[in-house]
Amino acid sequence: MSQKTCRPLVLLHGWGATPAIWQPLVSALNALNPEREILTPSMPGYQSDDKPCHWAGEKAQLPEVIAQLQLPTDAHWLGWSLGGNLLLEISHHLAKHKQLLPQSLTLLCSNPSFQQREDSMGMAEDTLSQFRSGFDTQPEKTLKRFQLLQMQGESDLRTVKKQLAELSPKELPAKAETLANGLSALAVLDQRRYSDLLESGCPTLWLLGENDPLVPAAIADQQDNSQLLPDCGHLPMLSQSQQLAEALNTRLNLLEAEIPEASAV
Numbered sequence: 001m002s003q004k005t006c007r008p009l010v011l012l013h014g015w016g017a018t019p020a021i022w023q024p025l026v027s028a029l030n031a032l033n034p035e036r037e038i039l040t041p042s043m044p045g046y047q048s049d050d051k052p053c054h055w056a057g058e059k060a061q062l063p064e065v066i067a068q069l070q071l072p073t074d075a076h077w078l079g080w081s082l083g084g085n086l087l088l089e090i091s092h093h094l095a096k097h098k099q100l101l102p103q104s105l106t107l108l109c110s111n112p113s114f115q116q117r118e119d120s121m122g123m124a125e126d127t128l129s130q131f132r133s134g135f136d137t138q139p140e141k142t143l144k145r146f147q148l149l150q151m152q153g154e155s156d157l158r159t160v161k162k163q164l165a166e167l168s169p170k171e172l173p174a175k176a177e178t179l180a181n182g183l184s185a186l187a188v189l190d191q192r193r194y195s196d197l198l199e200s201g202c203p204t205l206w207l208l209g210e211n212d213p214l215v216p217a218a219i220a221d222q223q224d225n226s227q228l229l230p231d232c233g234h235l236p237m238l239s240q241s242q243q244l245a246e247a248l249n250t251r252l253n254l255l256e257a258e259i260p261e262a263s264a265v
Contacts, residue, residue, distance in 0.1 A: 005259045007075050007103050009039040009252065012029045014081030016143050018047060020132070020167045021080075025237040028245035035222045036252070039075070043083060044068045045178035046232075055089060056185035073100040076252055080237065081214070084180055088191050093202040104203045104255050105135030109234050111215040112191035120192065121216040132183045139176050153211030153233025163238045192222075203255060207247075228232045 009029070012020045019040035026038050044055065044065050055065045071090070073075065079087035084107035094101050112197075114124040147164060154160040166172040172179065197204045206226040207219050211233045220226035233242045 002017055004037050006033070006144040006253075007256065007259075008039055008072060009037045009248075010041065010071055010075050010077045010102075012041060012079040012083035012087055013043060013046075014079075015082045015186070016173060017044075017080075017180065018042065018167075018169055018171075018173045022237060023167060024163065024241035025245055028241045031261075032245055032249045037256060039072075039133060041069055041071070043086065043174070043178075045181075046174040054181055054184075055190070056090050057188040058088075059098045066093070069103075073102050073160065075102055076104045076106070076255070077097070077102040078106040078108060079110065080249070081110055081234065082106040082114075082186060084108055085112075085114070085185065085189055085191065088112070088194075089189070091197055091200075091202060092191070092194045095197060095202070096214065101197065101200055101202040103259070104205070104252070105197060106207060106251070108207045109209050109212055109215050109236065110206070111219055112189075114189065114215070117190065120190075120222075121219055123186075123214065125187075128187055129181070132180070132187065135176075135183060139172060141181065143172065143179075143214055149213055150234040152213040153209065154235060155231050156239060160235055160239050164235065167238075204231045207236075207244075207252065209236055 003097060008236050013019055019042055022040050026040065029036065041265055044200055053062055077087050079085070087105060088107060088110070091101055111122050113120040114122050115128050116124050124139060131142060131146065147168065151157060151160050151164065187213055204225055206220065206223045208220050208226060209232045210217050210228050212229050214234050217228055220228055228239060229236050229244065236244050
């Protein structure tokens with residue numbers, strides 16, 4: 001007798017958010033497939049007393065970060081925004097050291113080079129620098145400004161604004177040092193060299209918002225495996241939760257159809 005493979009799905013949030021941001025998407029996914037376990041960990045240093053860790057640049061402490069997160073590799077990973085960059089960094093580290101990779105990797109509204117460079121599209125260096133310096137002096141105000149920018153491009157701005165307010169923490173979601181480290185990661189990361197892990201046996205998909213004000217949809221032309229989410233910006237888990245859930249459910253089912261069935265006694 002055999003049973004159908006159904007791997008867990010890990011959802012990792014982005015900068016300045018918490019796992020609560022996933023609530024609408026988790027509800028939609030559970031309705032489509034109640035058998036799939038969904039894990040929503042916090043970014044390192046968020047909602048915990050863990051020592052803030054750098055995971056990008058010269059001070060990167062990826063082994064420590066991996067130990068903190070304890071993500072199962074026998075699972076599908078999805079990261080949103082900076083969470084996608086972190087999962088990509090971890091996956092690259094695992095592949096480099098010939099360790100087990102996740103069943104699949106989905107990068108939602110992530111940019112392998114968030115900061116604009118000579119041959120890449122992204123946020124202007126001056127703009128990101130202003131966010132970083134503004135956070136140093138007025139962290140709460142800067143976070144609110146970042147959230148306002150995230151909402152641009154959503155067709156139903158009023159509804160998304162209400163959802164984001166309800167699902168966002170009333171205070172900073174992490175220590176200022178941890179959040180500052182995240183902004184530093186956005187500035188220094190250039191993951192274009194290893195943005196496709198297919199050769200390592202990890203199916204990778206870039207899901208991009210058609211009207212995303214932070215991650216230009218045009219970077220889809222630079223990725224081998226990408227898909228545009230129509231009529232949404234940087235927050236599709238809020239504005240298009242049902243459509244996103246259906247797209248993810250279809251993708252995971254197709255991937256798992258290729259996994260050999262496990263024997264059941």
